[in-house]
Amino acid sequence: MIRELHRLWPEPAPLHRFAALQAALAVLQGLLLGLLFPILRAVLRPEPDFAAATPWLLFGLAGVLLHWLLSVVATPVGFAASGELGVALRMRLMGQLTTLPLGWFTAERKGTFTRTVTSVATSVSRLCVVVGGPVITCTLVPVTVTAVTLVVDWRLGLVLLATLPVTFLLLRHCRRKTAAACADMEVAANEIAARAIEYGQAQPVLRAAGQARTGTRQLDAALTEHHRRYALALNESLLPTLSVTGVVTLGFVAVLAIGVHLLTSGALAVADTVALLVLAVRFLEPLGALAGHVHGLGALDYGLDRVRQLLRTPQLPVPANPARTLPHSGIDLVGVTHTYGPDRPALDGVTIHCPPGSTTALVGPSGSGKTTVIRLIARFLDTTEGSVRLGGLDVRDYDHADLLTHLAIVFQDVYLFDTTIEDNLRLARPAATRAELTAAARAARLDEVVDRLPQGWRTRVGEGGAQLSGGERQRVAIARAFLKQAPIVLIDEAASALDAANEAAISAAITELARDPNRTVVVIAHRPSTLAAADQVISLDAGRVVETGAPAELLGTGGAFARIHQQFSHARGWRIAARDQQGAPR
């Protein structure tokens, strides 16, 4: 565990100071107990010799004062060490976060990461001091007392010495059991959290279905499972804990019996017997207390393991000499296969060519692989086979942070920070001038939204952007894309129904982005107007490209795209206008 801590926190000087103080306190306690021998020998005799006892008493007094002083110093040192360790662990975890492939961030992993950065890191840093301190004391006091006893009477010393390894081995076993139980209960706790969130989110559906009271089945099952595992964990750790207490009690009985025997047989003086019995009590007491701390140690082992596992997550490989600039804005996927898990590949031998300045619309049924194409272009994921090329270079040849400066991405579910609408837009270009902000907002039809808001640009948008509608949030994201002036724009168009104003505004904004000859746009299209603005449509099905061509061309083939178009036409009374040679609608 200590080695593990060193690996996670390479500069643990504050923790060393705290451990050294605790060790000093423990050894001092043991040595102070040793003073009982000369003191009792001087006092417990027919004619007590207080003069002989006085120097030892003075020694004892000085020792007690020193002990008090060290304890006073140890408390703030412990707090500081715990605080610094917490900060160091969180910094390392947050540092790791920025190097992970974005495809890693599934909902479940985000939950695990949040718990590790918050509660696990806090518990590790707290337990290191709150449990680590007493464990050092409870280990070193018996060791020092054994050494003192061996010096005075080797027979009693040997009894104490024999108790130590048995107790420590049992405690180690206890600790392993507790760590395993913690891991087991964490799985059950995660399940409860997931079901509780789901239950909260599903309230409208459950109420609409009249199942508000009965819809807790899964949550109930998760709670029952957690309770079952908790009871199991308690049962499993009970036996080793009771064994430790048993060994400690047996050790005390043995010391008592041998002490009485030595006293009655005249082999040990009364003063030494009394002192040895006091020492035996102080030897066994901390060992018993250790059993109480073993659960904390198990939880500490488990917490350290969680932090280590996260820090070991493979990072996105960085090339030795990364390309910094994008030669052009063309995009190519060459024989790309991507597999998420053991199932069939999400993309299977996909080849796509998007010339610089063109607009490509991706269409296809749900699960056909459209989002995966976007994720691979942005290198949120790496391909399993084949390569993704931006500006003629493999995405793996760029530094990922640099690569992202060339991309603007508009997600379907836009997340906004709980700050002003201006700050949310500035995220794309913090140094943008007022004129640039206004121009981007106008292009994305966000200006209409800003004008309507009570405090205009200074209006706070609420957590996640809750003060704005889905369509308005997507306008902010599109405005970010305009403001960033990135040569490559990736859009996952909102699939849900929008009101007429948002629908028209977003369509117009995407069409404007698509018309810009300096931008290459790839859009997952859900709206006819977006398809109409595209130079080419790529139709995907089950991870394969089934059709490629200009929208008007593909209409005539009667294939997959023509069928999608027919659905759109029925749903919205819409048709693709044929384009003239220059690409302008006729």
Ligand SMILES: Nc1ncnc2c1ncn2[C@@H]1O[C@H](COP(=O)(O)OP(=O)(O)OP(=O)(O)O)[C@@H](O)[C@H]1O
């Ligand atoms: N993180 C993931 N882990 C495992 N499988 C995934 C993951 N993301 C997507 N998939 C699977 O990969 C396949 C392609 O998914 P993808 O999201 O790319 O399709 P899509 O065409 O964008 O679908 P939709 O239109 O519903 O968003 C699907 O079978 C999907 O279940």
